[in-house]
Amino acid sequence: MPYDKGDFFNSCPGMLLLIYCGSITYILVNALIVGLIIGRLARASSRANQIIFSDKGSICCVRNRFYFLFQVCEASFFAYRPVVEANVRVYAVLHEQDPTSTDRAFFQTRVMRLTNPNDEMGGKLFLATPQVVTHAIDHWSPLFPPRALARPSYCEDEGKGYHFPGVVYRESDREVAMASEGRPTAAVPPPAAHNDRGAVPKPAVGDSASEAELLAMQQEIRDHLSRSELEVIVVLEGIDPHTSSTFQARHSYTAQDIVFDQMFVPSLSVGRDGRAVFDWNAFHEQQPVPFNRRHLIFGAHS
Secondary structure, eight states: OTTOOSSGGGGOHHHHHHHHHHHHHHHHHHHHHHHHHHHHHHOOHHHHTTEEEOSOEEEEEETTEEEEEEEEEEOOOSSOOOOEEEEEEEEEEEEEEOTTSSOEEEEEEEEOOOTBTTGGGTOBOOTTSOEEEEEEOSTTSTTSOGGGSSSGGGGGSTTTSOOTTSOOOOHHHHHHHHHHTTOOOOOOOOGGGOOOTTSOOOOOOSTTOOHHHHHHHHHHHHHHHHHTTOEEEEEEEEEOTTTOOEEEEEEEEEGGGEEESEEEOOOEEEOTTSOEEEOGGGTTOEEEOOTTBSOOOSSOOO
């Protein structure tokens, strides 16, 4: 007490220890509460919820080649602060069947190389506008049906197709390499893809493939998606500019979520004041496109 002339708690060690423990507990509780508040405010999961993926993916034939496409954008409210260093990766999980035997492996994970945005440049995205992400279904793609190969030996050469544990290339990389060497860049289908007159068209892609062969390839891709129970998994990473925290947004497409010969309806327009107007109702809508057209000018891309 203030009027007590005795020494500090009459030299009671228990009281000194109690005060010391109470002070430490007070400091720890304060630090815990402040840490929880800061951790809650700095958590980037809410920013991941603002990443919107299209409900459906699409497979289109463009210039005698097939592409898998989906659309992604960021939904911003009140004030827009763009995501920093947004990048996208795509994987496929499927049941693989060995074309030379009855061996089957379940839940195999395969990387899907991207052509837009170019994965060799980091797969960067500018999410202020809707972005269409594309994957070429070539001989290295997990979406390419194994039955479409002319013979098993065709995919044993890393320069013509993928086989584990080989490197996953892209057909576009092969074309660039051939162009730099002065060779023709036209994609040559497997030898068995050419058919005699009157024969059933066999699936093929490339500049020399006929429309009947392309339609056969499209049907083979449909069957492959269903037969392998393939699921496309999209992983988008970015940095929240407010907290500098890294977040991930994930989405998946099963065979039931993939349509053919459909493209996304334009969701951006110009308002009366000249500013961009974004229609969220049109973001998930799609419209039919002609089979094997030369150009696709429907969605934004990086």
